[in-house]
Amino acid sequence: xxxxxxxxxxxxxxxxxxxxxxxxxxxxxxxxxxxxxxxxxxxxxxxxxxxxxxxxxxxxxxxxxxxxxxxxxxxxxxxxxxxxxxxxxxxxxxxxxxxxxxxxxxxxxxxxxxxxxxxxxxxxxxxxxxxxxxxxxxxxxxxxxxxxxxxxxxxxxxxxxxxxxxxxxxxxxxxxxxxxxxxxxxxxxxxxxxxxxxxxxxxxxxxxxxxxxxxxxxxxxxxxxxxxxxxxxxxxxxxxxxxxxxxxxxxxxxxxxxxxxxxxxxxxxxxxxxxxxxxxxxxxxxxxxxxxxxxxxxxxxxxxxxxxxxxxxxxxxxxxxxxxxxxxxxxxxxxxxxxxxxxxxxxxxxxxxxxxxxxxxxxxxxxxxxxxxxxxxxxxxxxxxxxxxxxxxxxxxxxxxxxxxxxxxxxxxxxxxxxxxxxx
Numbered sequence: 450x451x452x453x454x455x456x457x458x459x460x461x462x463x464x465x466x467x468x469x470x471x472x473x474x475x476x477x478x479x480x481x482x483x484x485x486x487x488x489x490x491x492x493x494x495x496x497x498x499x500x501x502x503x504x505x506x507x508x509x510x511x512x513x514x515x516x517x518x519x520x521x522x523x524x525x526x527x528x529x530x531x532x533x534x535x536x537x538x539x540x541x542x543x544x545x546x547x548x549x550x551x552x553x554x555x556x557x558x559x560x561x562x563x564x565x566x567x568x569x570x571x572x573x574x575x576x577x578x579x580x581x582x583x584x585x586x587x588x589x590x591x592x593x594x595x596x597x598x599x600x601x602x603x604x605x606x607x608x609x610x611x612x613x614x615x616x617x618x619x620x621x622x623x624x625x626x627x628x629x630x631x632x633x634x635x636x637x638x639x640x641x642x643x644x645x646x647x648x649x650x651x652x653x654x655x656x657x658x659x660x661x662x663x664x665x666x667x668x669x670x671x672x673x674x675x676x677x678x679x680x681x682x683x684x685x686x687x688x689x690x691x692x693x694x695x696x697x698x699x700x701x702x703x704x705x706x707x708x709x710x711x712x713x714x715x716x717x718x719x720x721x722x723x724x725x726x727x728x729x730x731x732x733x734x735x736x737x738x739x740x741x742x743x744x745x746x747x748x749x750x751x752x753x754x755x756x757x758x759x760x761x762x763x764x765x766x767x768x769x770x771x772x773x774x775x776x777x778x779x780x781x782x783x784x785x786x787x788x789x790x791x792x793x794x795x796x797x798x799x800x801x802x803x804x805x806x807x808x809x810x811x812x813x814x815x816x817x818x819x820x821x822x823x824x825x826x827x828x829x830x831x832x833x834x835x836x837x838x839x840x841x842x843x844x845x846x847x848x849x850x851x852x853x854x855x856x857x858x859x860x861x862x863x864x865x866x867x868x869x870x871x872x873x
Contacts, residue, residue: 458622462588466563478561484539491560491569500554503531504872505576507559510541511763512661512789513582516605518548519663519861520580520868525552527865528872533574535559540763547764548668562587571597578871580604584612588622591629600631600871604864605660607636608643609786610807616647624648631871634660634864639810655867659811660860665767665795674771674796677719679751680758686715687774689834690798692766693723693788694779698803699734701782704827706757707738709834719746719769721760723779723788728761767792775799775837777830781806794820795854797847799837801830819849 479486487494504524508514514536525532531554536542542556560566567590579594579601581587586603594601608616616623627633627649635641636659645651681688689709691702699720706718720731728745735743735757743757746765760766770776776793780786781803790812793800800821806812815821824830836842 456625458619458625459588459592462622463564466589470561470563482558485558488558489561489566491566491573493557493570493573496555496573500531500533501575502577503533503554503574505533505535505574505579507535507579507581507585508541508545509536509559509582509585510538511544513585513605514541514544514548515664515668516582516660517580517664518545519660519667520604520864521549521552522667523861523865524868524872528869530577530872531555533557533576543763548664559587560590562589564589564593567593571599578602578868580868583607584609586623586626588626591626595629601629602864602868603627603630603633605636605657605860606633606644607640607808608647611786613643613646620648628653632867634860634867636660636860637810655863657860657863658857659791660864661789662791662854662857663859663861665791666858668767669795672768672771674768676768677765677772680717680719680749680769680772682715682717686717687713687838688772689716689718689775689777690766690769690773690793691718691720691777692770692779692793694720694731694777695723695783695785696727696730697783698779698781699731701827701830702777703735703738703741703757705830705834707741708827708831710741710756712835713838717756717758719758719760719773721766721769725761725763728759731759732757770798771796773798775801775834777801777824780808782825787812790815790821791857794850797850799833799843799846800850801833815853818853819846820853 506517506521508517521532533555534545534553535557537559560570571593576599579599581603583605591601624647627647633644633654634657635644635654641654641656644654709716722728722731732743735741741756743759744755745761746758747761749758770793776798778788778790780788784805786808787806790800790802790809801824804823804825816823822833824833
């Protein structure tokens with residue numbers, strides 16, 4: 450055991466982490482994460498001893514919190530065990546408060562992956578098991594969990610093309626890290642193949658599908674589908690939504706929308722930047738076109754005159770898709786791996802995306818079934834949005850979305866049914 454836990458590659462990783470914190474890294478992190486610094490260094494205050502032997506679930510930010518929500522609910526309701534949820538970002542914490550505050554006994558910020566901080570946190574929490582979501586692979590905490598014989602699980606596990614290329618350069622190290630998991634619950638066959646390529650024992654991998662889907666079904670049941678319909682110019686006028694856009698995509702989207710305005714003058718566009726702090730930059734992208742009035746959502750109301758609403762706060766996009774005539778998901782016209790395509794499809798909203806969707810490999814099946822369409826430039830995006838307004842096309846796309854959604858779900862159940870055997 451000690452030879453496995455304290456191998457030479459881990460020692461090198463630990464030395465690099467210590468050097469990072471010694472030579473400016475801590476100061477940089479303090480500037481980046483202004484709040485709860487002590488907690489990120491493992492000093493978790495006011496931790497109730499009754500929460501020990503909990504399920505510790507880690508979800509770095511908004512998307513991972515959504516993935517975790519259905520599983521957390523099942524653990525809490527069916528096993529009645531205490532649950533601690535850690536996040537890295539404040540937006541992730543805010544999303545968790547919105548979705549699963551009733552199921553989480555303690556919210557914390559995850560300790561930075563330094564031996565001292567990790568051991569402080571583990572000494573305080575003493576979890577029964579540890580579940581981390583998607584791509585959150587921190588070597589120190591995984592090795593220390595292994596050393597303490599605390600079972601660790603990777604839920605909704607995925608490896609992007611970029612991640613595979615990066616980890617393959619030091620395959621033996623990442624093989625050791627990944628094999629610290631008791632089980633990896635991979636989304637799809639493509640993810641399983643990538644984990645195997647990185648040296649994971651095939652017997653450790655179970656394919657479950659995407660747990661985000663379960664969470665989205667639950668959110669759809671509770672969603673106010675008409676909440677953002679006031680953004681339409683009038684009830685029968687189209688509203689296009691570009692969700693989770695990245696730098697380099699906004700100009701393309703606005704160019705496509707300008708073409709739409711030529712054939713449908715009453716159309717409106719809502720752009721939701723992946724990072725809300727970019728909102729003013731998105732507004733500025735429309736300034737060269739005096740015929741288009743762009744404004745921040747925070748400055749709009751039912752009587753405002755505008756063509757483009759730029760969403761400058763979080764928690765809006767999911768229900769906004771429900772009001773859309775057609776949508777685009779970002780991070781896909783630039784090489785960012787794509788953003789979540791399931792949300793608009795869940796509302797039967799005609800969906801377009803760019804060619805870079807490697808983080809969501811099931812998008813290919815979505816395209817094949819007719820629930821989504823890949824575009825490469827503003828002209829193709831314009832054509833896709835224009836076609837989505839045709840009544841016959843709209844009916845076909847909505848039916849395809851329903852067929853696709855009917856084929857999904859159940860990942861949280863599959864994951865829970867395995868994990869519960871370690872919680873008795």
